[in-house]
Amino acid sequence: MNLDNCPVCGGLFLKTKFRDICEKCYKEEEEAFEVVYNFLRKRENRMATITQVVEATGVEEALLFKFIKTGRLQLRQFPHLGYPCARCGTIIREGKLCESCNKDVNKQLHMIYEEEKRKDKQNNNPTYYIKKDEK
Template identity: 35%
Template sequence: MTMLKVAHCSGCGQVYQKNIRNLCQDCCRSLDDELDRCESYLRRNRRATTEQLREATGVPVKKITAFLKENRLHLASYPNLTYPCNSCQAPIRQHHLCCSCRVRIISDLHILKEQESKKASRPSAFQIRNAAYR
């Protein structure tokens, strides 16, 4: 007996027969339809922004972002398309974070590391003080 692999669709949540796209038939079809709408709008308006694309096609920014990140819409061909930074929502065209968020996160990591190393050195200072009392 072969087990039928089922899962919850990541688009609408209903149970469906598992496939590589993690989407049920309905969601696959509507996603393809949305991608089609985006592509045909962009063919006529190569310099459109994400906001203009959303207004013209009714496709939510989240899905446009997914198309861009999955390379189903090619950022390189459309000079004004952007997607929001994961942290502050600023419009970006590469990576998952904008420049200032990347700088901030790197410096946060740096501070965190410094705190860690201070924490690590604290017990030995305490031991020295303790030893002086004896």
């Protein structure tokens, strides 16, 4: 356990591996989760988007993303919910990167790999220069 400032309210609290916010903010978060869950539990609301959930419940988008990322809201039950790609912010349903960013990162990694391979080849095949005698 460590003494830390709450990232939500700034108050001091004992941070544990189970809780990253103070007790007061945790209770508020739990109340917000209940509001969201009760909204989504209704059959007519299961197809709601993030924007619709925010408008209907008043819960911040960032908190909804936290509920999804921590597994408290299961995406398989709510087909129009998701969370932002870690790189570009596009809404995704699995992983950390959207398909486009994933391809781009892999392309960049491949380019780095090829450059390293080329450098290694140059280092393993040194070029020798012979100086001619000048007369």
